[in-house]
Amino acid sequence: MAALAPSVATAAPLPPRRRARPLLLILLLLATPLLAEPPPPSRLSPDVTRFIVANSEFTMLHEMGHMLISELNLPLLGREEDAADQLGMMILFLLSDPQRKAELDADLLAIVDYWRLEWQRPRPANEQVPAWDTHALDEQRFYNIACLAYGSDPDRMEWVLRVTGLPVERALYCDQEFLQASRALDWIRHHNRRVAIQRRPRIQIIYDPPPSYLPDAELLVARLREGGLEDIARRVSLVFAPPRTLTLRIAACGTPDAWYNRDEAELTLCYERLQHFRELAETLPPERRPGPQLECAPAYKALQDALTTETEC
Numbered sequence: 001m002a003a004l005a006p007s008v009a010t011a012a013p014l015p016p017r018r019r020a021r022p023l024l025l026i027l028l029l030l031a032t033p034l035l036a037e038p039p040p041p042s043r044l045s046p047d048v049t050r051f052i053v054a055n056s057e058f059t060m061l062h063e064m065g066h067m068l069i070s071e072l073n074l075p076l077l078g079r080e081e082d083a084a085d086q087l088g089m090m091i092l093f094l095l096s097d098p099q100r101k102a103e104l105d106a107d108l109l110a111i112v113d114y115w116r117l118e119w120q121r122p123r124p125a126n127e128q129v130p131a132w133d134t135h136a137l138d139e140q141r142f143y144n145i146a147c148l149a150y151g152s153d154p155d156r157m158e159w160v161l162r163v164t165g166l167p168v169e170r171a172l173y174c175d176q177e178f179l180q181a182s183r184a185l186d187w188i189r190h191h192n193r194r195v196a197i198q199r200r201p202r203i204q205i206i207y208d209p210p211p212s213y214l215p216d217a218e219l220l221v222a223r224l225r226e227g228g229l230e231d232i233a234r235r236v237s238l239v240f241a242p243p244r245t246l247t248l249r250i251a252a253c254g255t256p257d258a259w260y261n262r263d264e265a266e267l268t269l270c271y272e273r274l275q276h277f278r279e280l281a282e283t284l285p286p287e288r289r290p291g292p293q294l295e296c297a298p299a300y301k302a303l304q305d306a307l308t309t310e311t312e313c
């Protein structure tokens, strides 16, 4: 009861000047957090941005694999989902700049890291991939992608073995797996070349309004555009020349998904999937993130340095 006494005392009317002070204090308290917050030129760090962009591009290339299988009537043995992963990876290699191998390496690291996180993250039963699914298990997709990355250049890509733990029993044959996939891509390009030069290929891109329930959706798609999303679509359409105009739509779906719709000739990449990549990127351990370190050393050494905590550059 004694503690209430002072407040009872201050309840008496105050002179106007003193009454204004609490209001001023409240305004200052309200304003302080806004003033203290630094202006956000980007709310995404370079490492998180790379993870989102590289994996969004790979998702798009996987769906473009489905698109090519359908639009070019590609002969197929085995699971289409496995073929789409292989096509996505091989197109990634095809479009990469040979003068910027460190960029490709960092993208590959982001992609294998994603599949490891996807495989190992706890998830409810309704999100588990069953053995009968058309997709391989995430763990298998992780090793398949790691194998293609390593097999693309075993001498230079030794880091893949260290980072992914790809067993030597599989790694021994990864160069052959890469060669098979590379020959398949060459076959597709050669088979399609004669008709391709007669076509006016086009993949149009439509950005649906970002959903209000994903406040960062606009920022994420902006990073994707800066990262070269539209250039990839343009180059895929030039290289493979689909027989009809196709659409790439960035859309709100209510689920972190992506797909190719043959009837509509439309590839959808969901804003929710970009957000999913962002959330997973935040769980990467810092020493595994290929970040600004890559810019201060020769390409391969830089990547190795970025992957070890004891090396500074």
Ligand SMILES: [Zn+2]
Residues within 6 Å of the ligand: 062, 063, 066, 081, 084
């Ligand atoms: Zn698929």
